[in-house]
Amino acid sequence: MNIQLALAEVNAAAAARPDGVKHAPIVMESLLQAGALREIAPFLQEKGYGEVVLVVDANTWEAAGKQLAGHMETAGAAYRVCTLAPNSQGDVIADERTIVRLMLDAPLQVQALIAVGSGTIHDIVRFVCCQTGRDFISVPTAASVDGFTSVGAPIIVDGVKITVPAIAPCAIFADLEVLAAAPQRLTAAGFADMLGKFTSLADWKFSSELAGEPFCPLAYDLTEQALAKCIEFACDISTCSQEGVAVLMEALLLSGWSMLLVGHSRPASGGEHHLSHHFEMAYLKEGRRQLLHGAKVGVASVLLAGLYRERLAEAYPGIYGGLPQPDQLRTWLRDAGGPADPADIGLSEALIAEAMSEAHKLRDRYTGLKHLVLQAGGEG
Template sequence: MENYIAELMTLAQTCDCGNHHHRIPIEKISIGNSVYKELAAFASYKEFKHAVIIADENTYQAAGKSLSDSLEETGIRVSLSIITPDENNDVVADEISLVQALVEIPVETDVIIAVGAGTLHDIARFCSSKMKVPFISVPTAPSVDGFTSMGAPLIVRGVKTTFQMSAPIALFADLSILKASPRKMVAAGFGDMLAKYTSLSDWKFGHLVKGEPYCPLVAVITREALESCVENVEKIAASDEEGIQILIEALIKSGLAMLVFGQSHPASGGEHHLSHYWEMDFLKRKRPAVLHGAKVGVSTVLLAEVYKSQFLPLLSEPARLQSIQIENLQENIKEIMKVYREIPAPEHLKNLLMQTGGETMPEQLGIDEQLVAASLSSAHNLRNRYTALKFMNVAQKESRPIIQP
C-alpha cells in the first residue's frame, strides 16, 4: 500500500481534470499480521513520547491492550480513553463522547491512536484536529471507507453533520483482528463499497448537468476498488485472510480517493443521503444505531430500483423531458443513460449483499414504508450535492414530483 500512495500522488500531480488535488498526508499504511510492532517502531521513529489510545471496551480488549503493550515496550507512555456507550449500548460520536475523550487525553499527548471502527475514528479525528495532535488509525473491522479520509460525521444537538477534520498520519490494520470482527461488520464494509455503483453514477450526473467538480482518475480508483470487492465477494463472505485483505484495501482506497479529491463525491451519492435521513430519524427517536454500511447497502439496492424503474424510463420519454428545464440535460442524455444503465440490477445487488450476510431490505433494519417514502422525497435536501434523486424531486415543473415511493 505504501507504493500505492506514491503512485496515486504521482497520478494526481499529473491529472489534468482541472481540480486541485490534495496531498496525501499519510506516511505509512501497513496491512498484515503483527503490524502493532510496526506501529510501535513507527511511533518511536517519529519520537512520540505520550500516546493516547481511543477505544471502546471491546476494541480495547481485542486490539488496544496488545498495542498498548507494544508501545510501552519501546518506551512510549500510553494513556487510555475508553469511550462509554450510550443508553442503547452504542458508542456514538456525539458531544458526550467527544468531551469524554477531550477530558481524558492528557495535555502532554503527542499522538492519538484510534483503535476501532468508524465511530471511534470520528472521535479521534475530532480530538486530533482540535488539539493539533497527529492521529494514527488502527481499524479493528473492515466496516467503513472513512478510515483514511478527513471527514468526521459528528452528532451535535441531535443532528449528524460531517465536518472536515484531519486524515491520519499512518494506518495499521492487523488482519488477524479484522478477520475476527463480527460478520455483520464485514457485510457493512461490503455494503459501503457496493454503494459506489450509485454514488459514481450520481457524481457523473451532477457533473454533466450541474457542473459539479469531477475527476476521471478519482472515479477510476473508486471503481477499481468497488470491482475488486465484487469480483471477490466469495472470499470476502468467507472472511478468509485474502478476502478481508481485499475488502480493507478497497475501503482504504476509496478513502484515499476522497482524500485526493478533497470531497466525498466519489463515495457518497443519493444512497448515502437516504442513509443519513434514516439515521437522523433513528436519532430523533433514540433508537439503537444501525451500522453505516448496513444502511448504505440497503439504500443502494433501493436507489438502484428507483433509478432503474423511474429515472431511466423518464430519460427515454422526450415529451416529459421537454418540460424539464435544466440546461445540460438534453445534450448529455445519452451519456447519462449509459451511466445509470451501468448500475447492476437491484436483484444482483441483493444477491451480492446476501452472500456476505448483509441485509437487503429497509424493513430488515427496522425502517418502515413511511420512513422509506419520506426519505425518497426529502433526503436530497440534506446535502447540496446534485444527484438523480434530487433531480427527480426538484427538476420537474409539474406539481407532481417524479418520484414514487
C-alpha cells in the same frame, strides 16, 4: 499487500492527471498486513513521539487494544488508555459527552492519539486531534467503512448530526489478523459501503453532465476499480478470509483517498448516502439504537438501484444503464452476511417514501434522486 506503494501510485497518477485533483499528494504512513499492530511502537519511537493515548471502547480493547498495549509495554513506549463508554442504548457515539471524556483523558503533553476501533471512534479522535493540535493515528479494527481517512468528522451536537472539519490520520496501521477476526456484520457493512459506489459513481457522472458539478476522472476511475475488485473477490470477502478482507480494506482506503484527492465526497457518496443519512436522522430523533453506516447504505443502494433502473436507465443508458439489478445487489449483501431489505433494519414504508422525496435536500448536490423529485414537481 503493499498499501504504501498503492498510495504512491495514487499520488503519481494525481500528479500526472491533475484534472479535478485539488490537493497536494496524500502523506500517510500506511500499512495493511498481518501483524501490523507490532509495527506501531517502532513507528512511534522512530518519529520521536512521547506519550500517546490509545482510544478504545470495551470491544475494540479486546479486538486490538490489549494486544497493542502489550507491544507498547515490550517496546518501552509510553502510553495511556482512554476507554470510551457507551450511551444508554449501548452505542459509543460521537457526542459532546464522549468528546469531553476523551479531552479529559488526553492531557496536553500527549502528542498523538491512536484511534483503535471502527468509524465512530475515528470520528471522535479526528475531531479532538484537530481541535487540540495533536497527531491522529488510525488503527481500524474492522473493514467496516471508507471513512477512516476522511477529513470530516460527523458528530452529534444537541442530538443532531453535523459534519465538522477535522483532520485525516498521519498514519494508518490495518492489521489483517484483527480485521479478519472482526464480527462478520462489520465486514459486511464495509462491503455494503463499497456496493454503494455503483449509484454514487453514476450520480457523480450525472451531476457533472447535467449540473456541471466538479468531476475528476482519476478519482472516478480509482473508486470504480476498487469497487470492481470487491465484486471480483465477493466470495472471499463473504468468508472474511484474510485475502478477502485485504481486498476490501484496500478498496475502502482507495475510496477514502479518492475523496481526499478531490476534497469532497462525491466519488463515494450519492443518493444512496443521502437516503442513509435521512434514515439515520429519523432513527436518532426516535431515540432508536444506531445502525452501522454500511448497513443503511447497503439497503439504500438496493432501493436506489431499483428506482434508477426503472426511471432513468432508458433516458441515460450511459450513466444508469449499467447499474446492477437490485436482486444482484441483494444477493451480494446477503452472501456477505449483511442486511439487504428495509425490514432487515426496521425501515418502514412511510420512512422510505419520506426519504425518497426529502433526502436530496440534505446536500446541495445534483443526483438522480433529486432529478426525479424535481421532475415530479417537488422542491429542490
